[in-house]
Amino acid sequence: MYTPKFQITSKILSNVGTIDAAREVITHAPLVPAWERRFQEDARVRIVHHGTHLEGNELNLEEVERIVERPRDIPGMPNTTPTPLPAKDRDIQEVINYRTVMEYIDTLTPNTQNIPGMKDSHTPGMLVSLTENTLKEIHRQTVARILPESEAGRYRSAKVVIRNTATGEITFRPPPPIEVPYHLSGF
Numbered sequence: 001m002y003t004p005k006f007q008i009t010s011k012i013l014s015n016v017g018t019i020d021a022a023r024e025v026i027t028h029a030p031l032v033p034a035w036e037r038r039f040q041e042d043a044r045v046r047i048v049h050h051g052t053h054l055e056g057n058e059l060n061l062e063e064v065e066r067i068v069e070r071p072r073d074i075p076g077m078p079n080t081t082p083t084p085l086p087a088k089d090r091d092i093q094e095v096i097n098y099r100t101v102m103e104y105i106d107t108l109t110p111n112t113q114n115i116p117g118m119k120d121s122h123t124p125g126m127l128v129s130l131t132e133n134t135l136k137e138i139h140r141q142t143v144a145r146i147l148p149e150s151e152a153g154r155y156r157s158a159k160v161v162i163r164n165t166a167t168g169e170i171t172f173r174p175p176p177p178i179e180v181p182y183h184l185s186g187f
Helices: 010-028 033-054 061-068 089-107 132-142 177-186
Strands: 170-172
Touching (some): 033 061, 061 089, 132 177
């Protein structure tokens, strides 16, 4: 085991104190609402990009940002649909679906029943109770217009593997279809 050799000096203690004080200022500083909103939007775009990229989506971060932050068409208003992207329809649909799922998750009510002082509170970032139906709805929205409707929101019936797209090597073997309901029930 590595044991670093150093001596605590007054300069090191002074620097630690300065760092600790700076941390306290940052931790307790109010965040300008516009910045907070921008940080949340940026985080959402990155989550969607990396989440879909793991599944083989070829859109880059900027393309995902154009889709995620695209204004919705508003009835009676000029068309707000941006110029089409030179990308596969499936890749674009995956990003739209991921965005839709994140919006759906934002609507779920947190489970605060067992947290003292938090009953009936909706604090951003709180955990929600996930039911089997909620997970199936998330799946249905995730695969909308990608899988046939008969498969959306249902347990898979076929065996699958996860492969490294570059090497073709199998990197993960999910449980067989018959075990999926039991694993989700346990979850």
